[in-house]
Amino acid sequence: MLEMLGTSLVSALTPPQIIYMIIGVLFGVVMGFIPGIGGVFVLVMLLPFVFNLSTEAAIALLISAHAVVATGGSISAILFGVPGSPVNAATVFDGYPMSQKGQAGRAIGVALGSSTLGGIIGAIVLLMLIPVVRPIVMSFGPAEMLFLALTGVSMISVLSGSNPIKGAIAGMFGILISLVGEDWVTGAMRYTFNSLYLWDGLKMLPVLLGLFAVSEMVHLCITGGAIAKGRVKIEDSPITGLLDVVKNWWLVVKCAVIGAVIGIIPGLGGDIANFIAYGYAGQSSGNKNNMGTGVVQGVLGPESANNAKEGGALVPTLAFGIPGSAGMAVLLGALTIIGLIPGRDLLGPQLSSVILIIAMLVISNIFGAALILPFVKYLARITTVNVTILAPIVLIITMIGAFNASRSFGDIVTLLIFGFIGYEMKKLGYSRPALILGFILGVIIERNMWLSYNLYGIEMMKRPVVLILTMLLLLIFFGPVIKSKMAHKKGVI
Amino acid sequence: MFRYSKKIRNTCFLMVVLLIIIAFLPIGCSKPADQPAPANQTQEPAKETAADFYKGKTVTFIVPFNPGGGFDTYARLVAPYLEAELGAKSVVVENIPGGGSIIGTNKFYTSDPDGLTICIINLIGTIPSQVLNEEGVEFDLKNVEWVARIASDPQVLVVSPEGKIQAFEDFLTANTTISSTSTTGSTYVNPVAMIAAFELQSKIVTGFEGSSGTDLAVMRGDVDATMGSMSSKLSAIANGDLKPIVVINEEEVPELPGVPNAKPFAKSNEAKQIINAISSIAAAGRSIATSPGVPQERVEFLSDAFMKVLNNPELLDKAAKADMPINPLAGDELKKLIDTSFQLPEELIKALEAK
Numbered sequence: 029m030l031e032m033l034g035t036s037l038v039s040a041l042t043p044p045q046i047i048y049m050i051i052g053v054l055f056g057v058v059m060g061f062i063p064g065i066g067g068v069f070v071l072v073m074l075l076p077f078v079f080n081l082s083t084e085a086a087i088a089l090l091i092s093a094h095a096v097v098a099t100g101g102s103i104s105a106i107l108f109g110v111p112g113s114p115v116n117a118a119t120v121f122d123g124y125p126m127s128q129k130g131q132a133g134r135a136i137g138v139a140l141g142s143s144t145l146g147g148i149i150g151a152i153v154l155l156m157l158i159p160v161v162r163p164i165v166m167s168f169g170p171a172e173m174l175f176l177a178l179t180g181v182s183m184i185s186v187l188s189g190s191n192p193i194k195g196a197i198a199g200m201f202g203i204l205i206s207l208v209g210e211d212w213v214t215g216a217m218r219y220t221f222n223s224l225y226l227w228d229g230l231k232m233l234p235v236l237l238g239l240f241a242v243s244e245m246v247h248l249c250i251t252g253g254a255i256a257k258g259r260v261k262i263e264d265s266p267i268t269g270l271l272d273v274v275k276n277w278w279l280v281v282k283c284a285v286i287g288a289v290i291g292i293i294p295g296l297g298g299d300i301a302n303f304i305a306y307g308y309a310g311q312s313s314g315n316k317n318n319m320g321t322g323v324v325q326g327v328l329g330p331e332s333a334n335n336a337k338e339g340g341a342l343v344p345t346l347a348f349g350i351p352g353s354a355g356m357a358v359l360l361g362a363l364t365i366i367g368l369i370p371g372r373d374l375l376g377p378q379l380s381s382v383i384l385i386i387a388m389l390v391i392s393n394i395f396g397a398a399l400i401l402p403f404v405k406y407l408a409r410i411t412t413v414n415v416t417i418l419a420p421i422v423l424i425i426t427m428i429g430a431f432n433a434s435r436s437f438g439d440i441v442t443l444l445i446f447g448f449i450g451y452e453m454k455k456l457g458y459s460r461p462a463l464i465l466g467f468i469l470g471v472i473i474e475r476n477m478w479l480s481y482n483l484y485g486i487e488m489m490k491r492p493v494v495l496i497l498t499m500l501l502l503l504i505f506f507g508p509v510i511k512s513k514m515a516h517k518k519g520v521i
Numbered sequence: 522m523f524r525y526s527k528k529i530r531n532t533c534f535l536m537v538v539l540l541i542i543i544a545f546l547p548i549g550c551s552k553p554a555d556q557p558a559p560a561n562q563t564q565e566p567a568k569e570t571a572a573d574f575y576k577g578k579t580v581t582f583i584v585p586f587n588p589g590g591g592f593d594t595y596a597r598l599v600a601p602y603l604e605a606e607l608g609a610k611s612v613v614v615e616n617i618p619g620g621g622s623i624i625g626t627n628k629f630y631t632s633d634p635d636g637l638t639i640c641i642i643n644l645i646g647t648i649p650s651q652v653l654n655e656e657g658v659e660f661d662l663k664n665v666e667w668v669a670r671i672a673s674d675p676q677v678l679v680v681s682p683e684g685k686i687q688a689f690e691d692f693l694t695a696n697t698t699i700s701s702t703s704t705t706g707s708t709y710v711n712p713v714a715m716i717a718a719f720e721l722q723s724k725i726v727t728g729f730e731g732s733s734g735t736d737l738a739v740m741r742g743d744v745d746a747t748m749g750s751m752s753s754k755l756s757a758i759a760n761g762d763l764k765p766i767v768v769i770n771e772e773e774v775p776e777l778p779g780v781p782n783a784k785p786f787a788k789s790n791e792a793k794q795i796i797n798a799i800s801s802i803a804a805a806g807r808s809i810a811t812s813p814g815v816p817q818e819r820v821e822f823l824s825d826a827f828m829k830v831l832n833n834p835e836l837l838d839k840a841a842k843a844d845m846p847i848n849p850l851a852g853d854e855l856k857k858l859i860d861t862s863f864q865l866p867e868e869l870i871k872a873l874e875a876k
Contacts, residue, residue, distance in 0.1 A: 072588040079839050166741050212728040215704030224657045227620040295730045349756035350733045358589040365843040371760035479728045483743050
């Protein structure tokens with residue numbers, strides 16, 4: 029195995045592969061930076077070119093482009109509060125406040141460092157899990173996903189900020205709006221107001237961009253000035269951010285593992301990986317009450333998870349030929365074209381291609397960060413540009429990004445409505461992250477609740493993974509109560 | 522605030538403008554760059570041949586799904602070759618997803634009848650919706666001009682190789698569950714038709730996410746079987762994760778040797794009618810249409826171009842590499858298949874209405 033690793037690393041680093049890797053990384057980073065263009069679009073754009081490439085070159089191009097999309101997206105999330113794609117949503121929560129504090133350079137440094145480390149860990153997870161992935165994927169049915177999503181609901185408390193009641197209200201509102209559209213079980217249309225656009229439910233991208241990008245820009249227009257308030261520390265450099273990552277390396281590793289594991293489970297959707305990691309980073313760093321005010325942990329958690337997720341998502345794609353996401357479906361098609369057949373043969377004759385994929389994941393993640401690093405100083409200066417110049421530009425980019433969701437006028441309407449809602453929520457102190465989490469989890473909970481009820485009925489509670497997750501849920505909800513009771517008792521005695 | 526020199530601010534501004542232009546890229550890619558010129562199409566049809574008409578024009582190829590799916594991959598495979606064959610300036614693929622392909626098909630149906638808009642039609646999604654007169658349907662696929670079939674889309678019933686049912690004969694009499702995504706589309710219409718035709722004791726469980734969701738449910742053993750496009754299941758079948766036990770199609774399916782066709786199992790007249798209807802939908806598969814009212818000469822020109830493209834050895838080589846079957850069909854034979862597709866028997870319509 030190690031020998032194989034060595035030889036494929038050597039074959040990965042031949043000049044043509046390196047050139048394709050560089051092209052892929054450049055393309056991926058720039059496309060990721062632009063809101064509305066996610067990994068799927070990047071792959072679809074590259075697809076026509078892979079027919080004429082060698083297997084190695086095609087793998088280098090596709091994997092490296094797809095691997096760094098989340099890295100590019102983190103920059104727009106931090107600088108303008110505009111997530112490049114939904115996988116960067118949680119980066120906005122603390123990354124944008126860091127920019128407002130004049131620490132944009134540091135925040136990007138943190139994002140680059142944790143993205144790289146996360147991507148590498150994701151690749152390692154892929155390497156280790158491919159032989160044993162079958163039982164993991166097979167043990168996650170609808171019931172398990174339902175309870176995993178319910179555990180995710182507990183993250184709302186981390187995302188709520190100082191007011192848990194308002195956070196809960198926002199989270200519930202998020203779950204409510206996730207119910208818009210066709211009910212898959214009965215085929216009934218809910219809250220669609222005879223509009224075809226709403227049949228498939230509200231799209232994630234316009235909702236997200238409206239809640240954050242539009243509302244922040246409106247806020248900025250009203251207050252005036254630039255994004256960075258107060259004194260801007262120009263000496264604030266990405267190196268400080270990289271050092272932050274080194275200091276918090278263990279948290280980065282844990283969040284990367286969370287991201288990779290969520291990536292492995294098909295159907296759970298990579299969009300929630302960054303939220304769960306954000307919540308976990310908040311819980312475990314002891315910074316829970318400061319989350320959302322611009323703390324380093326709030327950036328490195330999600331950024332490490334969203335790059336690690338790619339490695340995880342490749343596991344079922346390669347091992348079964350079952351893609352867990354739209355991006356992986358395109359990648360699977362591309363891999364078939366270049367002659368790689370996913371499935372049981374993977375550990376036999378095709379092992380060298382798999383190792384090449386893993387090597388490319390690692391190299392492109394490092395290269396992607398190294399590519400951006402020299403420009404951070406200049407990028408950070410954008411936060412000092414006056415709103416009169418900045419807001420129109422950001423709003424236009426945001427609108428185009430939202431329109432990319434389904435190329436329909438409805439996307440723009442959704443964007444503006446949620447821009448208004450987001451602005452009012454910000455003013456009244458309701459947590460927008462909680463709304464987004466509810467919105468994402470609502471879909472997963474509803475779908476899997478009906479499925480597990482129809483498939484297993486009450487028997488679902490007897491499944492081992494469900495039992496473990498139920499225990500975890502009880503611990504999360506009643507743990508603090510019991511703890512305070514115990515402390516109280518001690519105090520009395 | 523203005524501590525930077527004008528030069529730096531100007532550079533920043535230029536960079537952002539550049540980014541805006543790049544951001545327009547995906548939209549730009551999918552919109553016709555120039556408006557069609559319908560001015561002289563009625564006055565002087567004799568002077569201008571169809572080949573002249575398409576020269577230098579932009580043809581919009583509507584895919585009523587998001588990028589990345591089966592229909593999209595076929596459209597993107599064909600588009601560059603079609604461009605060369607038509608002599609057009611470009612053939613742009615425009616993804617208009619939503620409503621299980623209804624939104625994109627609506628938009629296609631109401632496009633100008635100049636032959637510059639073509640669409641890949643999701644027959645198994647749209648025909649039942651049109652016949653049932655469902656909410657939101659604005660198109661009438663009986664009126665559109667059919668251009669060519671790229672490939673048939675055989676539908677297959679798959680089970681787990683480790684499950685209790687290993688042959689279609691057993692499936693006919695057993696109590697089974699079938700996974701499906703929603704109450705429309707191939708994972709639902711096919712099993713409803715099978716249940717109606719063979720009076721099966723099957724329960725359809727809806728709500729799985731995509732065909733990977735329905736397939737995984739079979740592999741995990743949560744349900745007994747699922748149905749859907751063969752092309753999406755070929756790699757799982759080759760890996761031995763799924764086992765096909767019956768296939769629905771008009772023609773032979775060379776990709777699945779030894780798997781029986783559903784037709785011989787249909788004994789009664791009603792059963793035969795139902796299976797015939799869904800077989801012809803499967804056989805018409807991934808077909809291309811252009812807007813209703815397009816001059817006949819242009820339809821024929823488009824159709825000829827498609828047939829040439831689909832016999833191009835370079836394209837066939839790419840398609841073979843990507844495991845995408847190509848079996849072109851045009852003219853009367855395609856028309857006949859589509860006509861049969863619309864003859865959904867009463868029993869099937871009732872079963873589909875019952876949801």
